[in-house]
Amino acid sequence: MEFIGYFSNVFVFENLxxxxxxxxxxxxxxxxxxxxxxxxxxxxxPFTFKMSPDQGLIMLGAVYTATVAGGAxxxxxxxxxxxPANIATVMDGYPMAKSGKSxxxxxxxxxxxxxxxxxxxxxxxxxxxxxxxxxxxxxxxHMFWIAIFGVTVIATLDSNSIIKGLFSGAIGLWLATIGYDxxxxxxxxxxxxxxxxGINIIAALVGLFAIPQVLSMIExxxxxxxxxxxxxxxxxQSIIYNLSRIKALVVGSVSGVIIGLIPGAGGQIAGLVSYxxxxxxxxxxxxxxxxxxxxxxxxxxxxxxxxxxxxxxxLTLGVPGSPTAAVLLGGLLIHGMFPxxxxxxxxxETTWTFINSLLVAQFMMLxxxxxxxGLAKYVIKTPANYMAAAITILAIFGTYSVQHNFADVIxxxxxxxxxxxxxKFGFTAAPIVxxxxxxxxxxxxxxxxxxxxxxxxxxxxxxxxxxLNLTIITLCIISIIYGIISEMKKKNA
Amino acid sequence: xxxxNNLTSLIFILxxxxxxxxVSFTGGTETTSEAYLFxxxxxxxxxxLSSFSLFFYFMNKTSSVANIDIKKLSVYLFxxxxxxxxxxxxxxxxxxxxxxxxNSYYYSEIKNLKIIIQNMIITIVFMIFIYVLFSxxxxxxxxxxxxx
Numbered sequence: 001m002e003f004i005g006y007f008s009n010v011f012v013f014e015n016l017x018x019x020x021x022x023x024x025x026x027x028x029x030x031x032x033x034x035x036x037x038x039x040x041x042x043x044x045x046p047f048t049f050k051m052s053p054d055q056g057l058i059m060l061g062a063v064y065t066a067t068v069a070g071g072a073x074x075x076x077x078x079x080x081x082x083x084p085a086n087i088a089t090v091m092d093g094y095p096m097a098k099s100g101k102s103x104x105x106x107x108x109x110x111x112x113x114x115x116x117x118x119x120x121x122x123x124x125x126x127x128x129x130x131x132x133x134x135x136x137x138x139x140x141x142h143m144f145w146i147a148i149f150g151v152t153v154i155a156t157l158d159s160n161s162i163i164k165g166l167f168s169g170a171i172g173l174w175l176a177t178i179g180y181d182x183x184x185x186x187x188x189x190x191x192x193x194x195x196x197x198g199i200n201i202i203a204a205l206v207g208l209f210a211i212p213q214v215l216s217m218i219e220x221x222x223x224x225x226x227x228x229x230x231x232x233x234x235x236x237q238s239i240i241y242n243l244s245r246i247k248a249l250v251v252g253s254v255s256g257v258i259i260g261l262i263p264g265a266g267g268q269i270a271g272l273v274s275y276x277x278x279x280x281x282x283x284x285x286x287x288x289x290x291x292x293x294x295x296x297x298x299x300x301x302x303x304x305x306x307x308x309x310x311x312x313x314x315l316t317l318g319v320p321g322s323p324t325a326a327v328l329l330g331g332l333l334i335h336g337m338f339p340x341x342x343x344x345x346x347x348x349e350t351t352w353t354f355i356n357s358l359l360v361a362q363f364m365m366l367x368x369x370x371x372x373x374g375l376a377k378y379v380i381k382t383p384a385n386y387m388a389a390a391i392t393i394l395a396i397f398g399t400y401s402v403q404h405n406f407a408d409v410i411x412x413x414x415x416x417x418x419x420x421x422x423x424k425f426g427f428t429a430a431p432i433v434x435x436x437x438x439x440x441x442x443x444x445x446x447x448x449x450x451x452x453x454x455x456x457x458x459x460x461x462x463x464x465x466x467x468l469n470l471t472i473i474t475l476c477i478i479s480i481i482y483g484i485i486s487e488m489k490k491k492n493a
Numbered sequence: 494x495x496x497x498n499n500l501t502s503l504i505f506i507l508x509x510x511x512x513x514x515x516v517s518f519t520g521g522t523e524t525t526s527e528a529y530l531f532x533x534x535x536x537x538x539x540x541x542l543s544s545f546s547l548f549f550y551f552m553n554k555t556s557s558v559a560n561i562d563i564k565k566l567s568v569y570l571f572x573x574x575x576x577x578x579x580x581x582x583x584x585x586x587x588x589x590x591x592x593x594x595x596n597s598y599y600y601s602e603i604k605n606l607k608i609i610i611q612n613m614i615i616t617i618v619f620m621i622f623i624y625v626l627f628s629x630x631x632x633x634x635x636x637x638x639x640x641x
Contacts, residue, residue: 163549167506167542170535174513177532186528188520218569218600219562385600388569389593390619396576397585397623401633406581413573424559425502443531450530 003125006352009054010360018055019357022062023364027372029063030070030082037067037083037324041331053335053347057354060331062361064324068303069113069365073372076105076296080213080391084205084437085303087430088271092288092295099291106373107238108293109300112249114366115242116301119253120260120308121359127312138262140448141463145472146262147442150269152476153276155431156483160490164426165483172435173442175199182440183447194407203399203408204415204436208429210395211416214388216423235370245297251278252298256305261312272434274302280482308358315343315351495561502559503546510539568599584638590620 009015029040040063048056071082076093089109096105138146151173155165178189179198190196242249255274278298279288288295310325335350337343343351399412419429453462463469514536521529572592580588593616601608627633 161546163542163546167539167546170539170542174517174532174535174539177535181528184525184528186521186525188528188532189516215566215569219565383601385597386615386619388600389596392569392573392596393589393593393619393623396580396589397627397633397635400585400635401627401631404634406636409580410577413577417570417573421561422502424497424561425499446531447527450527 003352003356006349007356009349009353010058010357015055015058015353015357018051018059019062019361019364022059023066023361024368026063026066027070027073027365027368030067031073031372037064037071037085040064040067041324041328048331048334053337053350054353056335057331057350058357060328061354061358062364064328065117065304065307065358065361066365066368068307068324069110069117069300069369070372072109072113072296072300073106076109077102078213078387078391080209084433085271085306086299087433088275088299088303089296091275091299092290092292095289095291096293096296101291103373104238104293105291105296107235107370108242108296110366110369110373111239111242112252112297112301113304113369114362115249116253116256116303116305117307117362117365118359119301120257120305121355121362122308123257123305124308124311124358125355137468140445140452141466142468142472143262143445144442144449144463145469145476146269147438147445149472149476149479150272150438151431151435151442152479152483153269153272156276156479156486160487161426162480162483162487165428165431166480168422168427168429168431169435172432172437173439174435175204175432176436176439177443181447182444183451194405194410197403197405199411199436200399200402200405200408201433201436202402203412205433206395206399207412207414207416208419208433210391211413212420212423212429214391215417215420217384217388220384241293242297245294247281248278248294248297249301251281252301253305255298256302257309259302260306260309269434269438270302270306271299274298276479304362311355311358495563497559497561499557499559500550503543503550507540507543507547510536510543514540569596572596581636582638585635586620586624587638589623590616593619 010019026037026040030037041060044060044063048059051059067083068085071086072089072093073082075081075086075089076097079090079094081087081090093105093109096102151169152166155169156162176199178195180187180196187196252274255277256270259270259273275288275295275298278294279285282288282292282294284292284294311328314325314329332338337347337350395412395416396409399408400406402408419427419432423429449462450459453459456462464473513532517529517532517536520532572595576588576592594612597612597615598604598609601612627635
C-alpha cells in the first residue's frame with residue numbers, strides 16, 4: 001500500500017495541469033490518423049528534458065494512455081485506426097457509426113477503455129513482481145509462436161479470404177526483413193540505400209491505412225461519414241449498457257492484461273485477440289463486423305488494459321511490454337532512472353507518482369473522451385475534398401517527423417497507393433501491418449531459438465515441444481480452422 | 494474506368510511471391526546464409542498460398558472484376574507524384590498548400606469563385622495549424638523553400 005502515500009504528488013497544481021494537457025493532447029493526437037501512441041510519446045520525449053522527472057513521466061504516461069483511447073475516434077468515424085491498437089475497433093465501430101450510432105460507439109469506446117485501463121493499472125500496482133515472473137517464462141520459441149499467432153489471428157479476422165489474409169501477413173513479415181538482420185547484423189534486400197534502415201513501421205502504418213481510405217473517399221466522391229447521422233445518446237444509458245456487457249469487459253480486460261505482460265506483444269494484439277475471443281464466445285456471432293457493441297467493448301477494454309501491465313516487465317526488468325513502453329524506457333533513462341529494484345527504493349517517489357498519475361489519467365481520459373465524443377459531429381461533417389487533402393498532408397508531415405527522412409514519405413505513399421489497388425482484390429492492410437510489426441520479433445526469436453536448438457536436438461523439436469509451445473501452436477491452428485469454417489459458411493450462405 | 498480481372502491479380506501475386514522467393518533463396522554468401530533462413534521460410538509460405546489461390550480460382554471458377562476509376566483519381570495521384578519528386582526541392586509547405594488547394598477545388602461538387610475563396614481560407618487556417626503543430630510545437634525541420 002506504499003503507493004497511497006504518493007497520491008498527493010499527482011494533485012500538485014503543475015502536475016495536474018500537465019496531466020490535463022497530456023490527456024487532451026493525447027486524445028487529439030490519437031484521433032489524428034498516423035499519430036500513433038509510440039510516435040506521440042517519442043515526439044514528446046525531447047520536451048520532457050526541461051521538466052522534472054515526475055512531470056516528464058506524468059506527461060508521457062498521460063499521452064500514452066490517452067492516445068490509445070483517442071485512436072478509436074478516427075477508427076469509428078473514419079475507418080482509419082488512429083493507432084495499431086485500434087485496428088479491431090474499426091471492425092464494429094465503423095459499421096455502428098454508419099448505422100447512425102457513432103456517439104453510442106464512442107461512448108462504449110471510452111467507458112470500456114476506462115474500465116480496462118483502471119484494471120490494468122491496478123494490476124501494475126499490486127501484481128508487478130508476481131506477473132513479471134510469469135512473463136519471464138516466455139523464451140525465444142514461445143515469442144516466435146506468439147508473433148505467428150498474432151498474424152494468423154488478424155489474417156482470419158480482417159479478411160474475407162483466409163488465404164489472402166495469410167498471404168498479406170506473410171508479405172508484412174517479409175517486408176520486415178528488409179534492412180539489417182538483428183541477430184547477425186547482415187544487410188538484406190537493400191536494393192536502394194533508402195531501405196538500409198528497413199521499412200519504418202510508422203510510415204507503413206500511415207500509408208497502408210490512411211492513403212487507401214483517402215483514395216476510396218475520392219473515388220466514391222462522397223465522404224462515407226456523410227451518410228450517417230450523429231444521434232442523441234445519453235451517457236448514463238451508455239454506462240448502464242456497457243456495465244451490463246460483463247462478458248465482453250472480462251474477455252477484453254483479461255486478454256489485455258495477459259498480452260500486456262508479454263514483452264513486445266503490444267495493444268494491437270490485445271485488441272485483436274480479445275475481439276477474436278468475444279466473437280467466438282458470443283451468441284450473436286453473425287452480428288460481428290456489422291456493428292456489434294461487444295466487439296468495441298472487448299477491443300477497447302483490452303487495448304487500455306494492456307497499458308499498465310506492459311509497464312510491469314519494463315519497470316522491473318527493463319523489458320518493454322509494447323513498442324510505446326520501449327519508447328517510454330527512453331523517458332526513464334534520460335532522467336537517470338534505470339529499471340529494476342532501485343525504481344521502488346531510491347526513486348520510489350517518482351515511480352509511484354508516475355504510476356498513480358496513470359490511474360488518475362484514466363478518469364481524465366473518460367471525462368474528456370466522453371466530452372469529445374459529443375463534438376465528433378464536427379469531424380464527420382467535414383466534406384470529403386477537405387478531409388482527403390487534410391489527411392494526406394497530416395500523413396506526409398507526420399511520417400516525415402518520425403526520423404526526418406524523406407524516404408519514409410516515399411515508402412508511405414508507395415505502400416498506400418499499392419494497398420488501394422490490392423484492396424480491390426480482397427487484400428487487407430491489417431495483416432500486412434501486423435506482419436511488419438511482429439516480423440522483427442518473430443525473426444529475432446527464431447534466430448535465437450535456432451542458436452539454442454543447434455546445440456540440442458534441432459530447431460523443429462525445440463519449437464514444437466513443451467506445454468507453452470504446444471498451447472500457442474494449438475491456438476494458431478484453431479485460429480486458421482476457425483477462419484476456414486467462417487469462409488465456407490459465408491460462401492454457402 | 495480501369496477493369497482488372499481477379500485472375501490477373503492472382504497471377505501477379507504469384508509472380509511477386511516467386512520473385513521474392515528468388516531473391517531470398519539466392520541472396521547472401523556461405524557465411525551470411527543464416528540471415529536468409531527466415532525470409533526463405535516466409536517466401537516458401539507465400540508461394541504455397543498464392544498457388545492455392547490460383548488453384549481455388551480454377552476450382553470454383555468464380556471470376557470477379559475490380560473497377561478502378563483512374564480518371565477520377567488522377568489529380569490526387571498526380572499530386573502525390575509531385576510531392577515525391579519535388580518535396581525536397583520545392584519544400585513541404587509550398588507543396589502542401591498546392592496539394593490542398595488543387596484537391597479541395599477539383600473534388601468539390603460546386604465550382605465557383607465563392608468556393609475558391611472558401612478553399613483558400615480553409616487552406617490557410619489548416620496550414621497554420623500544421624505549422625504550429627510540427628514546426629513550432631514538435632520542432633520538426635521539414636524541407637523548405639525560401640519562407641515556405
